[in-house]
Amino acid sequence: MPVLSFIFAVLFASSTTVSGTVGSMGSDGAPYMMPGATVSLNTLDGRVVSSTVTDGRGDFRFNDVEPNAYTLRVEMPGFRTFEEPISGDVSIPHQIRLALAGVTENVEVTAEGSQLPTDSASISRVVSRQEIETVPLKDEQFIDTLPLVPGVVRGPDGHINVKGARSNQSDLRVNSSAVADPVTGEYGFRLPVDVIDSVETTTNSYSAEFGSFSSGVTQIHTRAGQNNFHFGIQNVFPRPRTRSGSIVGLDSFTPRMTVSGPIIPDKLFYLQSFEYKFDRTRVPAQRLPELKNDTIFESLDSFTQLDYEINALHHLSTTFSLFPEKNGFIGLNTFNAEETTHDFRQRGMFFAISERAIFGSSLLETTYSVKKYDANVRPNGSGIMFLAPAFNSGGFFNRQDRESTQHQWSSTYSFAPIQAAGRHAVRIGTEIKYNTFNGRTVSTPVEILSSSGAMLERIDFTGDGRLYKRKTDAGMFAQDNWEPTAGVALQLGVRYDHDSAIHENDNIAPRFGFAFSRLNNGRTVIRGGVGLFYGRVPINATVFDQMQQRVVTRFDIDGENAGGPLVYRNTLRPAGLRTPYAASWNVEVGHQIIENLVLRVGVQQRNGRRDLIVEPVDVQPAALVLDNRGSSRYREFSATASYRVSSKHELLFSYVRSRSIGDLNDFNTFFGNDPRAIIRTNQRSLLPFDAPQRFLFWGTVGLPHKITVAPLLEVRSGFPYSMVDQTLNFVGQRNRAGRFPTFASLDLQVLRSIKIPMLHKSGQIGLQFFNITGHSNPRDIQNNLAATDFGAFSNSIGRRLHAKFKIDF
Numbered sequence: 001m002p003v004l005s006f007i008f009a010v011l012f013a014s015s016t017t018v019s020g021t022v023g024s025m026g027s028d029g030a031p032y033m034m035p036g037a038t039v040s041l042n043t044l045d046g047r048v049v050s051s052t053v054t055d056g057r058g059d060f061r062f063n064d065v066e067p068n069a070y071t072l073r074v075e076m077p078g079f080r081t082f083e084e085p086i087s088g089d090v091s092i093p094h095q096i097r098l099a100l101a102g103v104t105e106n107v108e109v110t111a112e113g114s115q116l117p118t119d120s121a122s123i124s125r126v127v128s129r130q131e132i133e134t135v136p137l138k139d140e141q142f143i144d145t146l147p148l149v150p151g152v153v154r155g156p157d158g159h160i161n162v163k164g165a166r167s168n169q170s171d172l173r174v175n176s177s178a179v180a181d182p183v184t185g186e187y188g189f190r191l192p193v194d195v196i197d198s199v200e201t202t203t204n205s206y207s208a209e210f211g212s213f214s215s216g217v218t219q220i221h222t223r224a225g226q227n228n229f230h231f232g233i234q235n236v237f238p239r240p241r242t243r244s245g246s247i248v249g250l251d252s253f254t255p256r257m258t259v260s261g262p263i264i265p266d267k268l269f270y271l272q273s274f275e276y277k278f279d280r281t282r283v284p285a286q287r288l289p290e291l292k293n294d295t296i297f298e299s300l301d302s303f304t305q306l307d308y309e310i311n312a313l314h315h316l317s318t319t320f321s322l323f324p325e326k327n328g329f330i331g332l333n334t335f336n337a338e339e340t341t342h343d344f345r346q347r348g349m350f351f352a353i354s355e356r357a358i359f360g361s362s363l364l365e366t367t368y369s370v371k372k373y374d375a376n377v378r379p380n381g382s383g384i385m386f387l388a389p390a391f392n393s394g395g396f397f398n399r400q401d402r403e404s405t406q407h408q409w410s411s412t413y414s415f416a417p418i419q420a421a422g423r424h425a426v427r428i429g430t431e432i433k434y435n436t437f438n439g440r441t442v443s444t445p446v447e448i449l450s451s452s453g454a455m456l457e458r459i460d461f462t463g464d465g466r467l468y469k470r471k472t473d474a475g476m477f478a479q480d481n482w483e484p485t486a487g488v489a490l491q492l493g494v495r496y497d498h499d500s501a502i503h504e505n506d507n508i509a510p511r512f513g514f515a516f517s518r519l520n521n522g523r524t525v526i527r528g529g530v531g532l533f534y535g536r537v538p539i540n541a542t543v544f545d546q547m548q549q550r551v552v553t554r555f556d557i558d559g560e561n562a563g564g565p566l567v568y569r570n571t572l573r574p575a576g577l578r579t580p581y582a583a584s585w586n587v588e589v590g591h592q593i594i595e596n597l598v599l600r601v602g603v604q605q606r607n608g609r610r611d612l613i614v615e616p617v618d619v620q621p622a623a624l625v626l627d628n629r630g631s632s633r634y635r636e637f638s639a640t641a642s643y644r645v646s647s648k649h650e651l652l653f654s655y656v657r658s659r660s661i662g663d664l665n666d667f668n669t670f671f672g673n674d675p676r677a678i679i680r681t682n683q684r685s686l687l688p689f690d691a692p693q694r695f696l697f698w699g700t701v702g703l704p705h706k707i708t709v710a711p712l713l714e715v716r717s718g719f720p721y722s723m724v725d726q727t728l729n730f731v732g733q734r735n736r737a738g739r740f741p742t743f744a745s746l747d748l749q750v751l752r753s754i755k756i757p758m759l760h761k762s763g764q765i766g767l768q769f770f771n772i773t774g775h776s777n778p779r780d781i782q783n784n785l786a787a788t789d790f791g792a793f794s795n796s797i798g799r800r801l802h803a804k805f806k807i808d809f
Contacts, residue, residue, distance in 0.1 A: 039054060186673065196221070198221045397445070454557060715743070747769060
């Protein structure tokens, strides 16, 4: 009997086929067949057994399928990927309807984990909406998710540095639209965290589609409304500020509200979200009086999205966002009181309309967006700014008013898959940006004092500081994702960029990437690539010669004139500015050790060239020269392990060994949102955000009783610092005097899903713990040799505890 059963099973299996039809359907009921869709039959561990493309009628067929459990996967540009578990022991035709991406389905994007993607050379990390809600993020903003990526650190200035690059050398996009501040290149955008579907950070992007960056690309994908009405509200209870056991004002208040649903079922959908944030952060410095030792952040973000499904092949989406904010008392620390700090205020507006249309098996995506971004720097004190070894005083020296607008039009066409020596997915595209900028930056005198109070140097400023610029950027690309055979994927691309505001403004960037997965039945993937990446010249650099000039007078210890006054004329590179760029390469090996455990090991090098550097020339005629002589180098070894606990939970471990070296007089350091008054001779040394060793562990774990626990542990080397004398001249090589103590922080969020009896609704309650161990992570160092407390570290934020409460209707 067992022999007969075995023979019967073999005979039955030999005649098994898996077939079906791929299509879509409009709201009018008309069917649309999908020729050119990629259909693959995969084992449960992700290995591709067979792959094909639907014919002109949308049909597909796999013959001689062995009896087993499989996953049927269907992919088509512009549509959501379809996956369905099937059994290979029954021949049943599958009728598959694809849904247009981002329209009516709520498909949660999960983090790349135990599955090893084999069709892309680029290395990216996707943080899903579930992880954003679950992982302990101090400010609960998209920018807090970026340091979860190996090789991405938050520097000593609070900015994000991707793979050894400065914060304004990476790109930020929302639904394909560029939203970085065109004046400084920094991330100048906020939106309510509840509208985010996923945040994808690509640290090695070999796709020619992306330009205007020389480091990583961060893409924010927003949610769309659905047929089901949804209303959510959370964090409605304020947290009081306590001092010596008494309540003294408000410490934090961060309510959020989101509503979404259909306007016309199956046709028109809306999503609206508001988020208000008021938050104080205490600065534990003994010199600062109580109630005057808090930095303040306040914002009100609004986001609106409308999605219109014209039919199954045609989709229209519009977004509108407002994001005003105020950062109060920037620079408040061990050495600066409130009156010596400044506020940074922004008023932002963003509008975009995008269209996605399917023509046969091709996809056309077109987007127009406009971003208005106004910014102000406001001193909190008045008069001369005094810089002394022990403590600074007076008013902050700089005041800025900026108004900028960016119009962007982009169009991308994805051809139907081409079968020629394998499978080709070809994309071409173009984009145009038009920027306008008006502003003014003015500064008041700055004096450097000795430890006895004698003036050693005085800096005055001349000129009206009025700034004006118009510029146009244009770019186009061609990209071929070629799969010559199963288990081999190649990315071949080239990009052209033009910048009307600079010299040598035509740049061509070739890129190549590969992924090889023909080892160990697809359980080992080798990927890598090499390419050129041209960044952007921020508008404020192109108006450098319109800024105020510095007049410097130096004195000896007795108050006698020791040189000057010298008028430093702002001078651009004689032949004009050029576009900074980086040449990068990487290789990574990924291996699926067991079903739910993946190990990745990789190396990378990034060589930056033409960085914008400011250099003072002290001999007559004195000048402050801005040119492209700067360079940088980043080398990295990384090891990452990801363990899939369940379909919804994952744990990630990473170790990165790296070194960041470059020129230190970066333009934005002295003329950006947080300008500095003292400019000394440039040096090439460790970059301020260099962290040679970094260990990161985070993830989510589900426990009984609907409890989710999300730990986050970061341990890294301290950042480097320099020594100065009482004239604020550097002593020895910059950033080689030592390092801050090792940074270590263990954070934790615990959430529990609950039912609210009176409202008959679901919700969540939870607690957030930050720096549970209370480890000292100082942010200040007394590096002035003339100070009595030279070498002292200070300003470490201790433990913090936040409560969470959320209701879903």
